Amino acid sequence: MAKVLVFGATGVAGQFLVESLLSARSSFVSIGIFTSPNTASSKAGQIQELKDLGVAVHVGDIASEDEVLKAYENYDTIVSAVGRNAIARQTDLIRLAESSPNVTRFYPSEYGTDIEYSPGSSSEKPHQQKLAVRIFIADNVRRLVSTYIVTGPYADLYLGKMEGERAHLGSFDPQQKKAVLLGSGDEPVSFTTMPDLGKLLVASLRHPQVGRNGALKVNSFTATPHQIVAEFEKQTGAKWTVSYTPLEELKRLEQQAWQEKDPMATIYTLRRIWTEGGTLYEKRDNGLIDAEDMETLEVAVSRALQAETQGFRSGEM
Template sequence: MSALENIIIAGATGSVGAPILKALLEEPSLNITILTRTGSSAKFPEGIPVKTVSDAYTVKELTEAFEGQDAVLVALSTGPVTKDDLALRIIDAAVAAGVKRFIPSEFAANNLDPRARKLVPVFDAKGRMLEYLQKKAYESNGKLTWTSFSCGSWLDWGLNPAKSGNFLGIDVKNRKATVWDSGDSKFTMTTARNTGLAVVRALLKPGETANKQVFLNDFLTSSNEIIASLEKQTGEKWNVERKESKPVMEESRRQFDAGDFNAVYPLIALSFVGDIEVGHNFPKEQKIWNEQLGLPAESFDGVIKEAIELANRG
């Protein structure tokens, strides 16, 4: 397959997009363009081309923005990309513009796994997005290809309250944590930096990664293992509260079904840390791409040490 050199990224400054953009800009063989919307106040690195579309994200203007691009990379946050068929319009525009590779906004669960889709509405919405992308790629007779990335949760992001709001229920600064159910459920975690690097390496290997789900795994761990490392490295006994996930999951689902979109975030978090089988143990069920993409080995205790140092700096 021909090289993918011209890359346009949507959502470049968000929690998902920022580490990916950093990795893209560090690869000199890639030409990066940023897609933004009129109503955005985001600031971008100097010297990077920016294409602006209206807040409506119409297929027409998206198609114009994608013309001449080899790959479209979507790193928009969970809310926008799963509402109003935005993801489908972006895919339609990529097809119309003759884009060769499409990377959807996944970067968490295996969104084709029926267990995950049944439990968390956002996983189901992203699963429908990926199915639509696969259909369009098939109908293009090979003109459009895709690569999706499933990296579990991000350990560095999850322990940074400014970025994740203590997504894992672990408050490093105040030395306290909530453990859901047994705390022994194993789930995949990756670092944000290795996720960004994986995207770059996949773009540089277009033939190997065409029409593939790429599963990443830096660490297979549990809440209890994370807290044990935190206690060992801080030399302190933490205040740990134990709760059952089922009542919270049920209430969050009721709230979501009643129209509260924000109720989806506890569902996402608990799908990782609760005793719930949703396929987040990637090494058990999936091919892991870290070695094939040449990703450096990350240190579990090292990432936790970074989180402690960040918390100590305030």
């Protein structure tokens, strides 16, 4: 049974990973998190709750080799859920893991769009830091096993409302019963819900021989924007007003966003990739790790209606 240490445990994705690890704690020897002094202070309540649940909390500087190596002494599996702004710093975490004899497996922060989906993926701007991490592993890691969990976009955020002029990025507004769909509305997208993200990590940990030094391509469900609207209409009992951002218009807005150094430029590119079909595969890998029982579109929409989720924001993917 694994001894698991999580980086980015209190972030958008990390909290779901830790929650699922705790739900399956009998499958693990121990669960710990590594967090910064600032996070330990600003999220003191959340950190204390984790401590009360038996999570070992290591407070330190991710840039300090000594502090990271000290934490590594207690674990054999490292799970990274650092945000997009810290992706590049994983190379140091991986280098230190490679030199730590007790650490045998590393899960980089990959959750989301497949950065090696097609030959053109290598030129996509949002992929560059994740690609650099994969290249670092290929060139420098000989002992450590790595697994990339590729999930496609988070359904919970995709089904959210985008404010004001950002609505042309795709938006679902339950209060106004309005939706802005990308493309023609008939392009399927492969989604993963955030609760399922944690379940998929646990499933992978329980099947350590699957996804060794490679990508696990998993999801919760696949749906088109039109199917999503239909489910919102069904659950709200009302007809929604629907408008569209055609693919060519989305491409124009994407280019403009990068030219203007818009902090949301990454979101434009990712949504264009999804609309073009960049999340679709002939088959997914859920069955290889006994993870077929995933949440459905119906469940995801129901949760979106309860939470009135905001859409993607810069740095969340």
